[in-house]
Amino acid sequence: MASMSDSNAVVASKGRWEHFPHAADVGVRGFGATPAEAFEHAAEALTAVVTHARVEPRHPVEVNCASPDLELLFVEWLNAIIYEMAVRNMLFGRFVVQIDDTRLKGQLWGEPVDVERHAPACEPKGATYTALKVAADSNGTWSAACIVDV
């Protein structure tokens, strides 16, 4: 998996996800044995854009999305999380994804934002199609990445 990592990545977590630099915004990349697992870990990277503190998985939220291909579906997934973060004023720390062709069902677990404890750094506005890639490497490890506008 190390071979897939961006040498410029400065925040990473146990090989599951990483951030990669972009001039004004930030890139998120998740790795996994399946696309669904890569999506789950990329969602952890999205939360880490906002906070480095632990997010307690207290309340479940379900999201459903659909897109014509896997890459668009990935952006849709991240945008579904961004939406739930915004309207519920929550952060999420645990994710389970099921992908069925062009449809995705996601479970998020999280808690309301605690400004003191989470010290949120910035608010993601939306996931973009820039540096968007969902693919498997020659070892069969999937990665899912794109730039998030903050």
Add this chain to the structure above:
Amino acid sequence: MDLNRFTRMDATTWRIEPYGAMRVPAIIYADENLIRDMDDKVYEQAVNVAMLPGIVQASYAMPDAHWGYGFPIRGVAAFDPDQGGVVSAGGVGFDISCGVRTMLTGLKVPDVLPLQKSIAESLFRQIPAGVGSTGAITLDPASMEAMLAGGAKWAIRQGWGDSKDLERIEEQGLMAGAEPDRVSDRAKERQRREMGTLGSGNHYLEVQAVAEIFDANVAGVFGLALNDVVVTIHCGSRGLGHQIGTEFLKEMAIAAKDYGIELPDRELACAPINSDVGQRYLGAMRAAINCALANREILGHYARRVFDHFFPGNELRLLFDVSHNTCKLETHAVAGKRRSLFVHRKGATRAFGPGHESLPLALRSVGQPVLIGGSMGTGSYILVGRTTGEEKAFSSACHGAGRALSRHAALKQWSGRKIVDDLAAQGILIRSPSTRGVAEEAPGAYKDVGAVVAAAEAAGLAGRVARLRPLICIKG
């Protein structure tokens, strides 16, 4: 960037001749140092924009351009609807109508300094900033519709503003052609509790001092003198704009194929102006412009409340309120002919020159104030639109300093706590809910805003009027 890839037209004009699928040239305005330091991605993205259908004259990038998504950030492009021209959700960006307003306090630095700390604390309490902050305003469905249709005028009707502001807000405070019913329920839901909030990232409210005057005549017309104190607010349409951007980006990325548009980059997602999705986007985007205008009017009202507490009877007079993430239908001279064009400005400030009919009479003789945000430590600039700006880039100028380092690199290099302490030692009080956010926005992570505005002036886009130095910065 390799300068050999350009035809250098003059000291600040760098032209990429059309090649491949480019329909027009791409032009970057910058001095030699700025363009040398620019990311190669700016070149690539400016070239990609030049490939879009119906583009007129050239694809432009301002001196503070950097790698964006789809369009370069600080990109400008105009499209002709009668020549298959497109409107692009990516060309406007997520934070629709993000912009800057500057208000004159009528106070001098010595009036404010003894109260600087108390004003900072009060502004920090009164202005909801950062993730997890909620405003004092909750909109029900009827008020949401009224806000989206009414812009700053709506805010003033609610008692959150001053009708004298209207002539000094772009579109006189109300964007015509807004269609609230084109805005999805999800976008409205995202905005329900966000009116009167600052947001995060590079958004801020600053109390600033006029530190230098470049053009005494224009400064006089703008009402600016040395050591005057002003309040500047930088923010946009909050969650509503972000959600509209997200939804139309997807719809346009998928629909482009149906319209036979070959996208060099999916993020350039666009649709013909004269198409169903193009028209729906314009209606929704204009509603988001109204949301941003209303939001800045409300934030201005909060700032007024704080200043009125410390300086009873004090009036914060609006100098100007101008957006830098929009697509606007404007008339411009192209090769001697007036044409109606849809001008996209993504992180580029509209900069109308003297005589423009949309400007209030008090400003018309000199041109539009162009408000340029710098970083927390280095300060900001007020420029004025130039007549030459129309021919150069459809009356557009830069937006701010532009980042020199990514958020990551900034975070590695600086501690937020130390930045707050260092700036306090220089007389600049920072208040933010997030020290990490402060580190990511460290002054050193930004390019030299002085070089950017000097290049904008040399290129004939806008002229320098005054430099502002921060006294207080409320950072989201």
